[in-house]
Amino acid sequence: MHDIRAVRSDPAGFDAALARRGLPPVSAELLAQDTDRRAALTALQEKQARRNALAREVGQGRRSGADTTAMEAAATVLRDETEALENQAARLDEAIRRVLEGLPNVLDPDVPDGPDETANVVLKQFGEPRDLGFQPRQHFELGEALGMMDFAAAAKIAGARFVVLRGLLARLERALGQFMIDLHTREHGYTEHVVPSLVNDATAYGTDKLPKFADTLFQTTDGRWLIPTAEVPLTALVMGEIVPEKELPMRVTALTDCFRSEAGAAGRDTRGMLRQHQFRKVELVSIVHPDRSVEEHERMTQCAEKVLTLLEVPFRRVVLSSGDTGFGSSKTYDLEAWLPGQQAWREISSCSNCRDFQARRMNARFRPADGKALGYLHTLNGSGVALGRALIAVMENHQQADGSILVPGVLWPYMGGIERIGRD
C-alpha cells in the first residue's frame, strides 16, 4: 500500500515506478481526487467545529433556563450539512484507497527490467550438477518405484495436485522440517512459532493477499482463509502494533502447511509433487528497522542457502526481474535447486524484501529510541525452505543407479541413523 503523500510529493517518480511494472500512470487522477478530498475535509471540519460549539451553547443555555429552540434548529441544519460532507469525504477517501491498494510495491533500483522470468538474472551458483553416471530419474519415478509416493491414493482421497507419502519418504519429509527449524532457531536467531493456518480478512489483506489474489486462496465456509504460506500469520504478528526499536530485529519462523488453489497454473507441472494444493514449508520472517532491510534481505537469503548447502544440493541464486517480482515485494531472490531428473533449475526458495508495503497495509510501526516520530517497519519473508521441493531435490540429486536414495549426513540424526532409502 502506498502513501498518497508519496504521490503528492513526486507524481512523476510515482508514475515512473509504475511504468517499471508495466502499469499506466495514475498520479494525475489520484491527485485530483486528493485535492477534492482535502477540500471536503476542510469544509467538513469547519462545520464540525461550529456544530460542537453550538451544542455546547445549548447545554449552557439549558442549564441557565434560557430558550434554546432557535439554537437547536440551527444545529439540526448544521448536522445534516455535516453528514453530507462526511459522505462525500468518505467516498473520495474510498476511491483513492481502492486505487492505491491495487498498486504493486515500488521496485528496488537493483531489480533488472524485463517482461517475465526470462529476464531474471543468475547471480551466483553454489555447487555443480554431478554426473551420476546413469540416466537420472524424476522424483515421482523414484518415489513410486519405492512404493513410498502415491498419487493415485491422493487423487482418490482428495483429487489432483495432492500426494500421499509413505514410510521412509514420509519420514524424510519430517526430517527435513525438523532439520530446517533446528538450523534456523539454533544458528540463525529465529524464534520458532506455531501459528493459525486459518486467518481472517484483515490478516490476508495486510500481507497483500487480499483483495487482489482471493482466487489463489482457499476460503472456509465461515469466511476465513487457509494460509498460502506462514508469511501471512507470522508477518501479521505485528499488525496494528507499535514495536519499541530496541526489540528489533524480530526474527520468527514456523513450519506449517500451505494451501494454494493454483488457479492459473492449469496444465503446469502436473506430474509429481512439484506443484501441489497443499505442501509444507519452513518460513522465515524478519521484522526490521527501515534502515536495516537491505542487509537483512541478504542475511535471510543466506539462511535459506545454508539449508541447501547442508543438503548437498546444487543451487543458484537468482534476482527476479521487474516482470517476475511479486506484487508486495520490492526485490526478490529465488533459490533454484538443480533437479537432475528434469535437467532443470527449479525454484525451491523465494526471499523478498517488502520494505514498508505490508507494514502500511497492516499499520505496523516502531517507536524510535530517540523519541522521534513513529515509523513504519520493514517486513521480509523467505522460504527456508519448502519441504516438498526439498524432498524432490534430495531424492533426485542423491539417487543411486538402483533407485535407492542416499540420505544427506545432516539428516541422519533425524532419520534414526538411516543412511539410505531403498526397496529392501
Add this chain to the structure above:
RNA sequence: GGAGGGGUGGCCGAGUGGUUUAAGGCACUGGUCUUGAAAACCAGCAGGGGCGCAAGUCCCUCGCGGGUUCGAAUCCCGCCCCCUCCGCCA
C-alpha cells in the same frame, strides 16, 4: 452452541446524556534538590488527519460498525474479542 459478565491511554482505574478540553494513580522522560542515588517537588507524556511558511489551530478516534439526540465513553441495534458457568470435543 446456550446463559451471564466485561472491553476506557503503555498499565491500573474513575466516568450511566452537557466545564470530561477523558479524573486519579503507576510506569516512563526532563528538571529542581543531593557528593551520588533514593525520596520529595515541578513539568512533560496516545494515534491519525485538515489548514498554515511558521507559531499554532481545528477535526476524528473510549473494541468495530450503524442508530437516537442540539449534544454520546455514557442510551439503542448488529458484529468482533476476552472472562465465568453449562453443553460438545482432540
